[in-house]
Amino acid sequence: MNFPYYIVNAFGSFSYSGNPVGVCVLTEWLSTDELQKIASQACLSEMNFLFPGESDIWSIRWFSPLMENDMSSSGALASAHVLYEFGYHPQTQKIKFSSAGGILNAELKSTKEIRVEMDQASARSCIASSLLIEGLGAYPDETYIGNDCLCVFSDESIVESLEPEFKILNRIGCARGIIVTANSSEEGVDYVTRFFSPRYGVNEEKISGTIHNLLVPYWSKKFGKVKFRVRQLSENPTTLLTGMNENSVWIEGKSTIFVTGEMTI
Template structure:
C-alpha cells in the first residue's frame, strides 16, 4: 500500500481555526486525474493543491471536491508555506507553473508570504434578474471577470450581513459571486459564494482579489490596499496593484501533517 504525504494549512491567518484551510499534497509525478479528484473529494475542503517539482519550478493544480479550478490563491499560499517550512525549499522565492494560469511567484519576507498573480480583466455588466435575486440586498453595480461575478455594495455591514440564495446563485454561468464594499477600517471587504463549484461560501479567496484589487485601486486612487474577507472564519490580506499583475500577501498556520494510504 502506497503512502502519500498530506498537509493542511490555514491560509491568510496567523491563528489555527481561522483563515481558509487548504490541503497540500506533493507528488513526485502526476497520477491520474481521477485520483486527484478523489483525494479532494475525500478531504472535503474548498481546495486541495497538488504540486510536482519540475526543474527549478513546481507545477501546481487545484481541485475543489467537485471540479479542477483555474486558479486558487489560498491553496497556492498554503503550498508555498509547506515548501518553505516542511519540504526544505531553500530560498525566499518559489516559482509555480499552472497549466491553466501560467507563472505564479510566491516570495517570503519573515512570516509574510506574497503571491504574484495575473490581474483579472473585468467589465461592467447589467444587473440581471438572477444576480438581483441571488441575494436579499441590492448592489449598486455588477462586474464580470474571467470566472466570477462581482457585486458592489454601499456599506461594509451589507456585505457582513448579506443572505445568499444559493439555489439561484448556482444557476449563474460563473465559478461564483464575489460581494464587496468599501471597508470601515480597511480599504475593502468581501465575501465569496460558489455553490456551482461545490463551495457555498469560501472563507478566504485569494484569486478573487485579482479582480477586487484593480477595481478598488482605481476607485480609491491607491495601489496598496488592506482587505478583510468577512466569512465566519475571516481572512486578512494585503494587496498591491501592479498593472497586469497583483500582489496578495498573508500568513499561514500549519494545522495537520499526515499520510494518505492509497491502494
C-alpha cells in the same frame, strides 16, 4: 502509493484561523479522476497537488470537492508555506508555480509572511440579472463579469448582512463565483468582501486570495492607490494585505500547519 499530506490554515496565524486547505506533494502525477476523488474524499474547500518540474518550477493543480480550479492564490500561499517549512524549496529563493491559469510567484518575506503574485484579471461592466439579484437578495450598485461576477454595494453593512440563496446562485453558469464588496467603514481597512462559489461545492469561502486580481484593479481606480488592507467578512473574518504592480496583483499573509501526515491510495 503513499505521499506527504498537510492541512494548512491559509492566512491563519493560529490553529483555528484562516482557510484550511489540503496540500499533497506528489512524486508522480495521478490521473485527473484520482485527484478529484481525493479532493472529494478530503472534503476541504480546496486540495492542492504539487509536483516538482524542471528548472525549479513547481507544477500545481487545485481541486474543490466538485471540480478543478484553474487558479487559487490562497492555495499557492498554503503550498508555498509547505515547501518552505519542510525543506522542499530553499527559503532564500522565490517559488514559481506553473498552473492551468498561469504562472504564480511566491516569496518568503523577512516577516515570515509569504507574498504571492499573479496576473491581473479583467472584467466588463454588465447589468445584474434577475437570477443574481434573487440569489443575493439585494441589488448591486455596480456589476462586472469576468472569470467571477463582481458585485459592488454602497455600504459594508449590506455585504455583511447578505443571506444568499445558494441554490439560485448555483444556476449562474457564466462565472466561477460571486464576489460582493464595499468600501469599509473600519479604520485601517480599505474594503470588505465575501465570496460565494456553490458551483464548486463551497457556498462561501472563508477567505479567498484569487478574487483580488479583480478587486484590486477596481478599488485602485476608486481610491487612487495601489496597496490595500482588506477584510473578508466570512464566518471568521480575516484580514490580509494586497496590492498591485504594473501588470500583476499580489496578496500577502501568514499560514500555519494544522495537520501533517501521509496519504495512502
